[in-house]
Amino acid sequence: MKRMFMAMLSTETNTFSPIPTGPNIWRDMLLVRRSDPPAEAPPLLQAARALIDKRAEERGWEIAEGLFAFAQPAGLTPRAYYEELRDDLLSDLRAAMPVDGVLLMLHGAMVAEGYDDCEGDILARVRELVGPDVPVGAELDLHCHVTDRMVEQATALVGYKEYPHVDIMDRMLELFTILADAAEGVVTPVISTFKCRMIGLFPTTREPLRSLVDEFTALEGRDGVLNVWLGHGFPYGDVPDLGSTMVVVTDGDPALGEELAKQMGRKFFELREQVQVPARTLADCLDLAVAASEGPITIADTPDNAGGGAPNDSTFFLAAMLERGIENAAIGPLWDPTAVEICQDAGVGARLSLRIGGKLGPSSGDPVDVVVTVVGLCDELENSLGGVGMSMGAAVGIKVHLPNDSNIAPEAGIDLVLTARRGQGFSPSLFSSVGIDPEQKQILVVKSTQHFHAGFAPISKQVLYAGDLGALPGDMLKIPLERADTSRLWPFVENPHAD
Ligand SMILES: [Zn+2]
Secondary structure (H helix, E strand, O other): OOOEEEEEEEOOOOOOOOOOOOHHHHHHHEOOOOOOOOOOHHHHHHHHHHHHHHHHHHEEEEEEEEEEEEOOOOOOEHHHHHHHHHHHHHHHHHHHHOOEEEEEOOOOOOEEEEEEEEEEEEHHHHHHOOOOOHHHHEEEEEOOOOOHHHHOOOOEEOOOOOOOOOHHHHHHHHHHHHHHHHOOOOOOOOEEEEEOOOOOOOOOOOHHHHHHHHHHOOOOOOEEEEEEEEEEOOOOOOOOOOOOEEEEEEEHHHHHHHHHHHHHHHHHOOOOOOOOOOOHHHHHHHHHHHHHHOOOOEEEEHHHHHHOOOOOOOOHHHHHHHHHHHOOOEEEEEEOHHHHHHHOOOOOOOOOEEEEEEEEEOOHOOEEEEEEEEEEEEEEOEEEEEEEEEEEEEEEEEEOOOOOOOOOOOOOOEEEEEEOOOOOEEEEEEEHHHOHHHHHHOEEEEEEEOOOOHHHHHOOEEEEEOOOHHHEEEEEOOOOOOOOOOOHHHHOOOOOOOO
C-alpha cells in the first residue's frame, strides 16, 4: 500500500503586528503533535482527516499523519519556536518513511524571525529528506507570497480559489489526487507562475473577479492542465516576494503553463481597479446603515480583522455608535479576555460597569467605559467557515447601554460579543450563541475582511466594508512597506509591467 505523509504548519504573518505568534497562539487554535497523548481532534483536523482518509482508501493509499499546527494570524513567529515546530514536522516525516508522497497544508505567508519564507524553508528540508523523486506538494492559502524557492522545491502547489475560503477541503483533495497520480506515474506535474505585480484584497464573491475565477478554473482537466489558481498575496506581510501570482500546474507542459499563467495573470492585472474590496469610511458606513429602510445591514470592520493579524479589540465602531446614539445594532467579536472573565463571574442578567477593548495599541483606539448588562454566556463560541468550526473559546454577549440621557430609554443600547480568544467573525451563530438575535438587528458590525461574507450575506439586506480606522488600512498606499519592492507593484506605480 502506498503511503502519503500529511502535515500542517500554517499561519499568516502580519509583519507589522506587535503580537508575537508564540506558543500560546498556536496552542489556542490548533496544535496536535505526534508526541501528545491521544485526545479528541479539533474540528478543522477532524474534517480534513475524514475527507482525506476516504479519498486515500478509495485509491488504495494510507495516510501517515505528522504535526498539525495552525495559529491565528499575528506577528512574526519567534525563531526558536518556528524551528521547534518545523523540526517536529521533519522528525514525524522521518519516522513515517519510506513514503510515496508528501502533502503539506501550509499557508504561504508565514514569516518567522530570520525566515522570510517559512514555506520555502519547510519544502526545501522535506525535499532534502525524501529526495528528488517523491512528489511533495503544498496546499496554500491564496493570501500567500509565492516564492521561487517554493516553486523549485515542490512538485505541485495548489492554492485556495475562493475568498472567503470555503474551498480548503476541496483543494486539499485535489492536491492529494495530483500527488498520488504523480507517484503512480500517471502525471508529471510542472509549476508555472506569472507575477501580476500588484497588491490588494480581492473578494471572489464579486464581479468581475467571480467570472475570472470561473474562467481559469474551467481550464483544468483539459490539455494537460492540472490546476490553476491565483495567489492574491498578503499586503500586510512586508517581504521581498509580496504581490499577486498566477499559478498553473500542468502535466509536463511548462510552455503551456507559462502561456496560461501570463494570459490569466494579465487579465487579472487589467481588472485591478475593479477587483478590490470596495471600502468606505466608518462614518460613511454608519450613515448608510442608519438611513437604510430595512436591515440587517452588515458592516465589515476590515481593519480589525484578526484573520489578517489585527488586534481584534478596536473600539472605533463602538465609540462612534455610542456617540451617535445608535440602537438595534450588534458588534462582534471583540477580544477582551479580562472583560469576559468579569462578565462570567457577574452572570447573566447582571448589570455592571465595564472597561472594554482598546488595549493592544493605538490601532485599537481607546478603551470604552460603559455600563453593560450580561445577556448570554458560552464556553465555546460557535463560529464556522464553509461548515468547518473555528475555535473561539469562551464568549459573552452584553448589552452596552447608551450614556444615560433622558431622551434614551435605559435599556437601549448596542449588543456586543466579547471573546476570550482572538478571532474574526465568520457566521451569524457568533451572535446567537450568546443570546443575541442577529436577524433582528438593523446594523451588524463584524470584525472580518471577507470570510464573514459566506455566513452573513444570506441574512443581510446589504453588505458594506469599512476600511479606514485600525491596524489593517484598506488603502494599500497607507501600508508602510519597506522590504517589498514597491517600485514594481501597483498601486505604488501605475504600470509595473512597463519594462
Ligand atoms: Zn487567506
